[in-house]
Amino acid sequence: MTEQKANDNYNDITITTASDQVFVDMRREIVQGTIEQGSKISEPELAKRYGVSRATLREALNRLESCYLVERKANVGCRVVALTAERLIEVYQVRSALEGLACRLAADNMEPQEVQGLKQLLNQHLQTQRVKEGESYYQEAGDLDFHYRIIKGSKNAHLIHLLCNELYQLIRMYRVQMGMAGPRVSKAFDEHLAIINAIENHDGELAEMLMKRHISASQANIQTKFDLHAAKK
């Protein structure tokens, strides 16, 4: 298991209430595997652990359900989602379609300065990547930043919410728990570059195609880790 630290709050939530805090905390623990996948969630137990009432905890559980990290059955309770190969495929099919759309829209809607910022970001990643070889956290964070910026560049609020707030935590959960390091780093960099170019040229169709392909490759990569992980047991 790769070490993960701080700054898991990628989507910009402002924490005001107690349930906000519990939601963010639990989300991190689930994504990182501290609360392990497939495990049953006891409301009284966790409420005590976080020092809040059950009502507050249930509020957080509802939010976690909205981003697919827990599943609920009436009168039975919550369970942390189980990471299966089937679900990975399903989620990535959806992700591919949505992020492809985001990329196509971004080609039309991103401001020139946003595109420049994206380029700079990529250069930074190239450098830090050379320095911190094999440190998977920076890679994950960097890749995430890249995708987030493009998604937000689509300027479609509904799409942004769907991807950044709802779907991405589940995707992160797969990536973190499968352990994303491996030899795909340089390839991913080239793919990112090609996508930026397409966006800069306002070639939406190409940008969409490249992004879909990029995500498919990413899926294949995780799939490999998954099978490896399954074979070990």
Place this chain on the structure above:
Amino acid sequence: MTEQKANDNYNDITITTASDQVFVDMRREIVQGTIEQGSKISEPELAKRYGVSRATLREALNRLESCYLVERKANVGCRVVALTAERLIEVYQVRSALEGLACRLAADNMEPQEVQGLKQLLNQHLQTQRVKEGESYYQEAGDLDFHYRIIKGSKNAHLIHLLCNELYQLIRMYRVQMGMAGPRVSKAFDEHLAIINAIENHDGELAEMLMKRHISASQANIQTKFDLHAAKK
């Protein structure tokens, strides 16, 4: 405003708890406009009206938020979503991508008998449509059935949930409140037929393209009503 009756529970929810009931009831009222768009939701007031406690009502509100029918701000409260032209475009862009994907998957994964059932359904719609001219409810229900079956034919559980449980109620809200009748009936029928044929031939690419186009046309149709509606005021 077109008259809407019974059977609004298109997605198969089994109602076990009290909050389930309130959720379904409120959802219907919001979609139909009984609780009007953009209006503030008073928790004490509605709790009294449905004869439940605030905790139960809040549970329902959380679920309504998950399917984009209400929006929440911390320490301020809930508001029914406002139907704007911008949001319509955003939602339909997402819908187009997702249902296009569903259609492509359906071309691979639907059983022959499911395809047959779809054909029969379309024939029924053709007949009932001739009889009940201008009755928009049957049209809406029919169209919905058609789309639902294809979505479920994708066999992608995540995609099915995303479309049927989360997104579709909002789409229905637009359709119902804008008043879907109009001359697009026969055209839509032809488009449906072409989609079925593509699915039957296992031509996923074509099926996806046709579905996307079909949805774009549907969007344009609603857009027109929307502008008309806005001009009236």
Place this chain on the structure above:
DNA sequence: TGAATTTAGATTGTCGACAATTAATAACGT
């Protein structure tokens, strides 16, 4: 002994009341 039923325990769903925050009204000063 094994399967079905009953019973006991624990968990979730629901309620009413209190605390914290916001929105609306009134008071105040310039």
Place this chain on the structure above:
DNA sequence: ACGTTATTAATTGTCGACAATCTAAATTCA
């Protein structure tokens, strides 16, 4: 008279307790 600051009222967030339901252990019967 107008803008600003207090004060009040209402609303949301949170809590602890009770009721309904499920799970699992114990009992009964074949």
